[in-house]
Amino acid sequence: MATHEKVEHTEDWDQLKLLLEFPEQITYERMRPPVVFGDSVAERARQIGIPETTLRRKIAGFKSEGMWSLFETEQDEPHSTLPPEVRGLILNLKSEYPPMRDNEIATICYVRFGQRPHGRTVRRVIESNPTAMRMFRRFKPYHEIEDIRERRLAIVKLHSEGWNVKSIAGYLKTYRSTVYRTLRKWIAEGVAGLENKPRGAGKKVNLHAMNEVRKMQENPELGEFRVSAALAQLGIYLGPRTCGRILAINRRLYGLKKPKRGSKKEKKEMPFQSSRRHEIWSVDIRYVDHQLPDMGNVYSISVLENHSRCILASALSTTQDLTAYLSVLHAAVERYGAPEKLVSDGGGVFKANQSQAVYRALGITKEVIERRKPWQNFIETTFNIQRRMADYYFGRAESWEELVAAHDHWVEQYNTQGHWAHRERKDFRRSPAEVLGFLTGVRHRPEDLQRAFFSTRFTRILDVSGYARLKHWKIYAEEGLARREVALWLGTESLAVEFAGDTLARYDVRYSMSTKRLREVKKPRLFETNYHRSRPQLRLFELDTLGEAGWLKALRLKDYASRRAHNRPQALQGSLFSAAIG
Incomplete structure (x- = not known):
């Protein structure tokens, strides 16, 4: 039997654990002061350097099971619920790159096995199996790999396993910018991005x-x-x-023309810079130059999301009145929800009483840029892009339908092409649509939207001839949409009929907001659409054949007849039999 020299009694944990030989002794000495003397568990946990929850769990086990709790089997270990392959991966990752954080190891386990252990579980596995870790490397440092393809492939492999950019750069002993550049080329070009191309000849021009x-x-x-x-x-x-x-x-x-370029302006700080999606929207109206005869002025009304630079809603209109603006705003809110703020210039349609009522109903804060400083509105830059991309095709349009098609094509191309503001994003999202994603603002129920726009927007079902009834008037919209629901936007001076975002007809009106009476509807203007060619069935004659004089596009109806008062009988009805009978 081995003999031990007498040592001085001590309560210093650093000295005491050197005298203990078995794990059971260590476990008991850790919890002895709180169990025997009632010392503070938190203070004891700080002295011995273990979590307080772990020490409390050991004490509870000792009180319930006694000395048997000191002899823990493998099945009792907290980390033993993990499959062996997951525990093996945890130890291998920590051995391969010791600075790797526990949460990152858990992420890599999720990528490999579809199971994400907690970070504390990863730490317990590492601490309980220190002898199982052996230093090894799967890849040499980046600049020691001879083949450039193998260098970049090592970055791609580690990234596909769940390694983050910081760990990849540290493990391969290279710069993070190198890792980012390699991953961007891999995403954009695939396997071809691994090739070493001469500078200046990275893209082949054919x-x-x-x-x-x-x-x-x-x-x-x-x-x-x-x-x-x-x-x-x-x-x-x-x-x-x-x-x-x-x-x-x-x-x-x-012999092609060179694009016109304005003078380079000093870059100024934007007061309505957005830090997140749907925080700030911008809206404005732009005149569109066209060559259509007898069409008059045409305007582009657009709503922009500032953070992503995405066009949320845009439409062409022959007027820049309140109903045209509210129609575009309704389309944006219906699809993307409401923003926190809406920025515009001091135009009358943006600060009208009906517009202010809509802002209040939707919880939108209205902001106005300073006078003579249009650059403060983000959408001014977008309108400049529209001038470059779409004005040429606006000028070539030979009909209203072609003009609308050119506008819709521009909106689609603008939203899906790369934008200058996003060229350095680290998430590789380059287009406004990619940056916006699927996130929306504050969504409103259809009945809440209807209540917000109740004074200007009305929905009606067209009759078999394509007419809608509104405030004792029958107004023509489109015969090809018979029995379909359309939206009517009514203002004090104009009335527009829309279907699925397309303007079908527009009228000049006299409407009193105070009395709610539609006094006059005149000067109808019908727009060419695809629905004109999809009329349901052949008729004896088309409405067009009646001419402008014979075809009444707006018809005043008679007021509803008042109900007749029922005449009360002057005398009581006599009884069929006399009460004296029987």
């Missing part, structure tokens, strides 16, 4: 790419960035500088 650029130069206002973004949608990835050189070559070869 005749197909040059021909596509030439087609886009049909619009002389497009610049190199917009051409590069449009080519990316076709699967042709060329940088803006490369596109600029191709544009210059095509101008010399084909």
Whole structure:
């Protein structure tokens, strides 16, 4: 039997644990002062360097099971519920890269096995199996790997396993910018992004790419960035500088015009910069130059989400009145919810009483930019992009239908192409639609929206001839939409009929907001749409054949007849039998 020399009694844990030989002794000495002397559990946990919850669990087990609780089996260990392969992966990851955090190890376990252990569970596994860890590396440091493809493939493999950029850069002993650049090329080009390409020749320019650029130069206002973004949608990835050189070559070869460029302005701080989606919206109206005869002025009314630069709703209108603006605002709120703030200039339609009532009902705070400072409104930059991308096609439109199609095509292209403001985002989201995603603002129920716009928006079902009834008037909308529901936007001076965001007809009216009486409807203007060609069945004659004089597009109806008062009988009805009978 081994003999021990006499040692001095001590309560210092650092000295005491050196005298203990068995795990059971260590466990007992950890909880002895609180169990025997009633010392503070929290103070004892700080002295011995273990979590307070762990010590309390040990004390509770000792009080219920006695000395048997000191002899824990493998089945009693808290981390033993993890499958062996998960515990093995935890130890391997910690051995391969010791600075890796516990939560990141848990994420990698989730990517590999679909099971995410808690960070504390990972820590217990590592602390209870220190001898199971052996130092090894699957990949050499980045610059020690000879093949450039293998270098970049190592980054891609680690990223696919769930490693974050910081850990990848630390493990491979390289810069984070190198990791980001490699992952961007992998996402954009796939396997081809692993190749080592000479600087300046990363993207191959061929005749197909040059021909596509030439087609886009049909619009002389497009610049190199917009051409590069449009080519990316076709699967042709060329940088803006490369596109600029191709544009210059095509101008010399084909005598194409050079886009007009304004003077470079000093960059100013934007007062309505947004830090999150649907925090701030911007709205404005722009005049659209066109060549349609007898059409008059045409305006583009658009609502922009400031953070993503995404067009939420936009429409062409022959007027810039209140009903046209509220129609576009309703379309944006119906689809994306309401923002916290709405920014505009000092236009009358934006600060009208009906507009203010809508803002209050939807919980929107209205903001106005300073006078003579249109650059404070984010949508001014978007209208400048519209000028470059769409004005050329607006000028070539030969009908209202073509003009609307050119506008809708611009909205789609703008939202899905890369935007200059997002070119350096680390999440690789480049287009306004990608940045906006599926997130919405404060959503409102349909009945709440109807209540907010109740004074200007009315829904009606068209009759078999395409007429809607509104305030004792029958108003023509579109015969091809018979028995369908349309929206009527009524203002003090104009009335518009819409279906699915398309304007079907517009009328000049005299409407009193105080008495709610529609006194006059005149000057009808019908717009060409696809619904005109989808009329349900052949008729004996078309309404168009009646001409402007014979075809009444707005018809005043008679007022409802008042109910007749029932005449009360002057005398009581006599009884059939006399009460004296029987």
